[in-house]
């Protein structure tokens with residue numbers, strides 16, 4: 001089966017970059033990314049590449065190369081569905097905020113809408129690819145909708161979860177550890193799997209393209225995110241013990257990471273993991289386990305989330321207790337708001353919870369983040385609904401200059417590990433702060449010895465002295 005025309009529904013953090021790379025690597029395939037969000041599509045079509053809706057290093061170059069050649073962004077969803085041989089579904093699958101499974105299960109309404117739209121529009125056989133992260137066995141629901149509401153055309157459903165991490169999306173897409181494709185084990189299913197294998201094979205070595213049954217593929221995605229988040233919660237749990245015992249978490253991480261069975265990656269203690277997926281995917285896993293009556297399994301994974309909440313809480317508690325048990329009326333400068341460096345994404349960022357806690361203690365916060373705009377920061381706080389919008393705006397300011405953000409502050413909290421923070425003129429910052437000048441390094445990126453020699457009182461996650 002030779003794929004000539006691809007449609008991707010959902011032009012978000014996954015759909016946009018993933019399709020840009022497919023288009024770049026497969027110039028013979030027309031790739032159309034569609035979305036109902038007109039502003040987002042307009043931004044993907046912006047002449048000024050710095051205005052793309054997703055900031056990822058290297059993405060602008062790829063979009064520049066492929067856009068208008070064989071990569072298109074459009075709001076004409078029906079047209080793109082009709083023309084495509086293969087349709088990726090890459091819409092959001094947030095945690096449900098209502099009804100059964102509220103706060104735990106994945107909300108599949110956007111997925112179902114896509115399935116119904118495809119069923120309505122499709123007049124020729126199509127391969128449907130689940131790119132969104134979905135609960136195990138979703139493919140059977142999609143298949144049932146397509147088969148029962150469609151125009152009697154044949155659909156093959158594949159699961160092809162995405163493992164890219166934000167901030168390194170382009171590198172991850174160009175050199176994936178593996179590409180996972182799950183499909184039906186019938187001859188037609190095998191043909192569909194091979195059609196997708198052939199696309200990736202344009203740039204991914206064949207041995208890195210793994211094919212499985214659909215359920216293994218769907219469940220592997222949730223499992224991968226659960227294992228990754230579990231490593232962060234594990235190292236964060238040890239960071240608290242380090243602070244009590246005088247051990248240093250970076251030294252511990254290095255020592256255990258040299259064991260090849262453990263490995264060195266994903267062992268950086270932090271103020272807590274964020275991002276749109278770890279929490280939602282683990283909650284979803286917990287919900288699925290509970291729905292099968294597997295309560296011990298559910299409790300085990302839920303602990304990863306509870307530990308993460310604890311880490312954020314104790315970071316803000318430590319700021320309050322260190323600043324003589326009150327931050328009321330004190331200025332605290334936040335360096336970073338994004339959930340990790342090299343992205344403008346703030347979803348579930350630890351900074352949001354830490355800010356909310358400190359604002360409840362009447363602190364005055366000034367935020368500087370190299371990529372996050374003020375509207376986003378206020379929207380993140382507003383979403384929590386802890387206080388009025390006016391109050392958030394009164395207590396929290398956003399600055400586009402780090403030195404200005406730190407001026408007159410009692411303390412600095414490092415919430416994101418942006419590289420540029422390491423290069424600042426810390427003498428200059430110190431001179432213009434209230435004394436004692438505190439730094440709470442939630443990412444462990446700054447140099448303790450040089451900061452202490454300047455005069456700062458420096459606290460790092462995971463070191464006790």
Ligand SMILES: NC(=O)C1=CN([C@@H]2O[C@H](COP(=O)(O)OP(=O)(O)OC[C@H]3O[C@@H](n4cnc5c(N)ncnc54)[C@H](O)[C@@H]3O)[C@@H](O)[C@H]2O)C=CC1
Pocket residue numbers: 009010011012013014015034035036037040077090091092093110113114131132133134162163164165166276277
């Ligand atoms: N953000 C990430 O780094 C990763 C996300 N994922 C998964 O990929 C999926 C998508 O995530 P993101 O790209 O971050 O979400 P996103 O929220 O950035 O993008 C989803 C897009 O889908 C659009 N959409 C929703 N319903 C639609 C419909 N019926 N028709 C057309 N467009 C529609 C929305 O307007 C939105 O622009 C989720 O399941 C997520 O768990 C997987 C790996 C990495």
Ligand SMILES: O=C(O)[C@H]1O[C@H](OP(=O)(O)OP(=O)(O)OC[C@H]2O[C@@H](n3ccc(=O)[nH]c3=O)[C@H](O)[C@@H]2O)[C@H](O)[C@@H](O)[C@@H]1O
Pocket residue numbers: 133162163164165166167225228232265266267268269270271272273274275276277278339340341
């Ligand atoms: O499904 C998804 O959405 C994606 O989720 C994560 O990617 P992402 O959330 O973009 O970023 P990560 O690099 O995994 O970081 C997640 C959070 O953990 C934190 N983290 C990560 C690593 C570490 O050692 N310590 C640590 O605190 C980061 O600062 C960040 O807040 C996974 O790494 C991807 O494989 C997956 O595709």
